[in-house]
Amino acid sequence: MGIINALFGIASQIHPAELEAEFSPILIDGEQINGAFKVVRDVVVFTQYRLILTDKQGMTGKKVEYHSIPYKSITQFSVETAGHFDLDSELRIWVSGYPSVIKKEFKKGTDIIGIQKLLASHLLR
Template identity: 55%
Template sequence: MGWLDGMLGNASTADKKEVGKELGSILINDEEIDVAFKLVRDLIVFTDKRLILVDKQGLTGKKIEYHSVPYKSISHFSIETAGHFDLDAELKIWVSSSSEPTIYKQFRKDKSIYDVQKVLAAVCM
């Protein structure tokens, strides 16, 4: 998975050092990044303490929303793989007792969604 996958909407593994520099102002002192996935301009970051979703907004990406979710708050999650006619795979995460998914991410192909799901399963057990 590389640059082209990222442009097409597929999650690619991001370099932990680069992500650490980018998130330096919001990480707490002893927090470490376990794995990060880049989805076009956005990031899905798993640390040893929480899930961080980075949503770069606008044309330049200067406006950034950081969505932080403690693992203990994730009640359940689901993935929906792509089909023959529906080419998008979907990740949905429910936080606490919400009846609707709080977090929703779309992937163009479903191969990388399995990697994200495996990490979620590991941290939520």
């Protein structure tokens, strides 16, 4: 099922410690990774200050775009849980000044309600 998820771009949860070396140069002092999910080569990272979307480009993936979204720029979000026939969950995020909705899919078993709670805790304070 892992290869099928990768082919269809469905994210799987990864341990934040696996990303420390890669993300330490871009995190500010005291910023920590609270959660992370991988879609093929790309990663979605949640810290206490922002959401970081990575886009590894090219054949080798050495060229990386880091899209940093401060939580205060997120105007709304929605989550859709997995069902019996639709096996993936979805997260949609609307960002102020960004023309389209950012949509990420997560494989069944991902704590999408926990992701919703994490986002809500940052946005509703």
